Amino acid sequence: MVWNKQNPYLAELLSAKRLSGKNSNKEIMHYEISLGRSGIRYEPGDSLGVIPLNNHNLVIDIIDRLGINPSTTIEGYQNTVYDLLKSQFEILTPTNRLISYISQNINHKELEECLKNEDRTLLFKFKYGMDVLDFLNLDNNLKIDLKIFLTLLKPLQHRAYSISSSILEYPNKIHLTVSTQRWKKTSKKYGGVCTTFLADELTKGSKIKVFLIPNRTFKLPKDTSKSIIMIGPGTGIAPFISFLHERKLLKSSGKNWLFFGAQTKKDDFIYENELVDLQKNKVLDKLDLAFSQDQVKKIYVQDKMYESKLEFFKWIDEGAYLYVCGDALNMAKDVESMLHKIIQECHNCDSEESGLYIKNLKKEKRYLQDVY
Numbered sequence: 001m002v003w004n005k006q007n008p009y010l011a012e013l014l015s016a017k018r019l020s021g022k023n024s025n026k027e028i029m030h031y032e033i034s035l036g037r038s039g040i041r042y043e044p045g046d047s048l049g050v051i052p053l054n055n056h057n058l059v060i061d062i063i064d065r066l067g068i069n070p071s072t073t074i075e076g077y078q079n080t081v082y083d084l085l086k087s088q089f090e091i092l093t094p095t096n097r098l099i100s101y102i103s104q105n106i107n108h109k110e111l112e113e114c115l116k117n118e119d120r121t122l123l124f125k126f127k128y129g130m131d132v133l134d135f136l137n138l139d140n141n142l143k144i145d146l147k148i149f150l151t152l153l154k155p156l157q158h159r160a161y162s163i164s165s166s167i168l169e170y171p172n173k174i175h176l177t178v179s180t181q182r183w184k185k186t187s188k189k190y191g192g193v194c195t196t197f198l199a200d201e202l203t204k205g206s207k208i209k210v211f212l213i214p215n216r217t218f219k220l221p222k223d224t225s226k227s228i229i230m231i232g233p234g235t236g237i238a239p240f241i242s243f244l245h246e247r248k249l250l251k252s253s254g255k256n257w258l259f260f261g262a263q264t265k266k267d268d269f270i271y272e273n274e275l276v277d278l279q280k281n282k283v284l285d286k287l288d289l290a291f292s293q294d295q296v297k298k299i300y301v302q303d304k305m306y307e308s309k310l311e312f313f314k315w316i317d318e319g320a321y322l323y324v325c326g327d328a329l330n331m332a333k334d335v336e337s338m339l340h341k342i343i344q345e346c347h348n349c350d351s352e353e354s355g356l357y358i359k360n361l362k363k364e365k366r367y368l369q370d371v372y
């Protein structure tokens with residue numbers, strides 16, 4: 001059977017465990033999902049697509065705000081409005097279409113100004129953390145016809161999660177490492193659609209719609225004697241847990257160096273015991289840790305790279321593969337800037353040459369990123 005976005009596999013949740021400590025700012029969860037008889041075969045670097053359902057209370061609040069009945073049906077759709085909003089549309093993050101429509105139909109000077117202004121950061125700041133319901137509530141007199149409302153929403157999307165297990169160790173299970181997204185604005189609490197669906201709505205034995213998202217590029221070197229350097233702060237560590245177990249079971253002779261970063265050692269050092277074991281078993285040759293908030297001045301993974309710049313450059317220059325996973329917005333860019341700096345200082349060259357060096361690493365598929 002081929003499982004995909006249109007035809008997802010109904011997998012069973014085997015377990016859910018919080019990895020981050022009780023004083024952490026983050027809620028990092030470890031999920032174990034059964035592959036049952038699906039026949040799904042994954043490789044390190046692949047992700048799992050999870051198809052979530054929207055939060056019940058949010059669905060009901062929107063239905064109330066629209067002034068309709070949950071069992072209302074609408075021409076052109078087979079399901080009730082409750083089912084449509086629960087499983088078919090994104091009802092948390094507002095689309096630009098919805099924001100423009102609302103602005104045109106209410107009298108809200110600030111929103112109007114943000115939309116008119118070429119500087120998109122104004123709108124970004126205005127809408128940051130706001131959900132669809134907040135936009136509907138900008139003016140209590142706003143009335144939207146249900147049919148129009150639905151045209152202003154996007155279809156509900158799946159979310160991807162890097163697989164953090166190795167099929168050689170767990171032929172019938174997939175592990176995920178997920179940071180639950182929760183935030184507050186004024187006194188209202190919000191939660192990301194999929195991460196809170198996993199954390200709040202599911203219990204052991206619950207069924208989840210999933211499908212494999214293979215990644216053809218973010219792969220371990222075929223030549224198992226090649227060394228690898230993995231840079232994965234936060235949930236970016238997920239594929240590297242998979243890489244390390246795979247390399248252990250394949251008895252790969254290449255060396256393994258991991259850079260991991262998190263806010264505090266006490267509450268955010270996820271997979272600590274596993275990494276210590278991998279070090280004891282001589283699988284993980286080098287582990288560099290950057291706990292950003294354990295001292296006054298922040299330390300990030302790229303600072304640890306710089307501290308070991310000579311050895312770091314030697315590994316790369318001798319053919320090691322470099323992998324980066326995690327936050328795309330800041331981390332991946334800052335890591336690349338540091339890579340430039342290290343190459344320039346250790347290879348004694350200028351920015352043009354470090355650019356060519358990195359371009360070549362990419363061409364040889366020895367500098368691979370999986371950032372989001």
Ligand SMILES: Cc1cc2nc3c(=O)[nH]c(=O)nc-3n(C[C@H](O)[C@H](O)[C@H](O)COP(=O)(O)OP(=O)(O)OC[C@H]3O[C@@H](n4cnc5c(N)ncnc54)[C@H](O)[C@@H]3O)c2cc1C
Pocket residue numbers: 047092093128129130159160161162163177178179180181182183184191192193194195196235236238370371372
């Ligand atoms: C290939 C790939 C692999 C990935 N692997 C992982 C992984 O291993 N682990 C992992 O945790 N994630 C991973 N992700 C990210 C994941 O797919 C989701 O994007 C993420 O979990 C958020 O999904 P959500 O449905 O909970 O949030 P959504 O409903 O999509 O909401 C996210 C939105 O919420 C808002 N928001 C979030 N936090 C705040 C805040 N503090 N204040 C204000 N607004 C906020 C923002 O507008 C943001 O756009 C990966 C992504 C990709 C593409």
Ligand SMILES: NC(=O)c1ccc[n+]([C@@H]2O[C@H](COP(=O)([O-])OP(=O)(O)OC[C@H]3O[C@@H](n4cnc5c(N)ncnc54)[C@H](OP(=O)(O)O)[C@@H]3O)[C@@H](O)[C@H]2O)c1
Pocket residue numbers: 026179233234235236261262263264290291292293298300301302326327328329330331332334335372
């Ligand atoms: N789009 C964004 O703005 C953004 C930013 C961060 C995370 N995220 C997303 O949030 C989810 C979960 O993230 P997470 O909690 O696992 O990890 P995370 O927020 O990426 O944090 C992990 C570690 O990385 C540090 N860090 C922050 N900025 C960095 C930078 N520029 N370079 C290197 N390290 C940096 C953090 O330090 P401090 O927290 O102490 O600064 C922390 O110690 C992911 O989906 C990620 O993509 C998005």
